[in-house]
Amino acid sequence: xxxxxxxxxxxxxxxxxxxxxxxxxxxxxxxxxxxxxxxxxxxxxxxxxxxxxxxxxxxxxxxxxxxxxxxxxxxxxxxxxxxxxxxxxxxxxxxxxxxxxxxxxxxxxxxxxxxxxxxxxx
Numbered sequence: 001x002x003x004x005x006x007x008x009x010x011x012x013x014x015x016x017x018x019x020x021x022x023x024x025x026x027x028x029x030x031x032x033x034x035x036x037x038x039x040x041x042x043x044x045x046x047x048x049x050x051x052x053x054x055x056x057x058x059x060x061x062x063x064x065x066x067x068x069x070x071x072x073x074x075x076x077x078x079x080x081x082x083x084x085x086x087x088x089x090x091x092x093x094x095x096x097x098x099x100x101x102x103x104x105x106x107x108x109x110x111x112x113x114x115x116x117x118x119x120x121x122x
Contacts, residue, residue: 040087047094054094055079061092073099 028034047057062069062081069081073096082091 037087040084040089042082042089042091044091044093047092051094051097054096058092058094065090 028036045061047054049057058069058079058081065081065083067081067083069079071079073079076099078099079094079096080091082089084090
């Protein structure tokens with residue numbers, strides 16, 4: 001497997017993300033009155049590109065995480081891989097173009113329905 005090149009902008013974004021996570025951890029440790037989710041948190045990454053490129057990125061990251069991807073594309077779902085660190089899960093999610101198009105088609109009807117108005121009328 002060939003390593004993906006890291007461009008300078010990626011290094012800045014990566015540095016800022018890591019710095020932010022450390023600052024959050026320090027803040028939470030110093031402020032025990034601030035609640036945290038009992039079951040932890042999930043940090044997700046959504047690759048860009050074509051369906052083939054996104055799936056390849058999930059596979060590449062799966063190898064780095066030493067984890068097995070979950071493929072639900074055959075059932076209209078996503079292609080994902082995740083690894084948990086304590087109560088924090090890092091998850092990579094590939095939403096296939098077909099699934100995204102179905103979601104966008106469904107959401108195109110959202111303005112037609114007003115659940116609150118429908119409830120008030122009943």
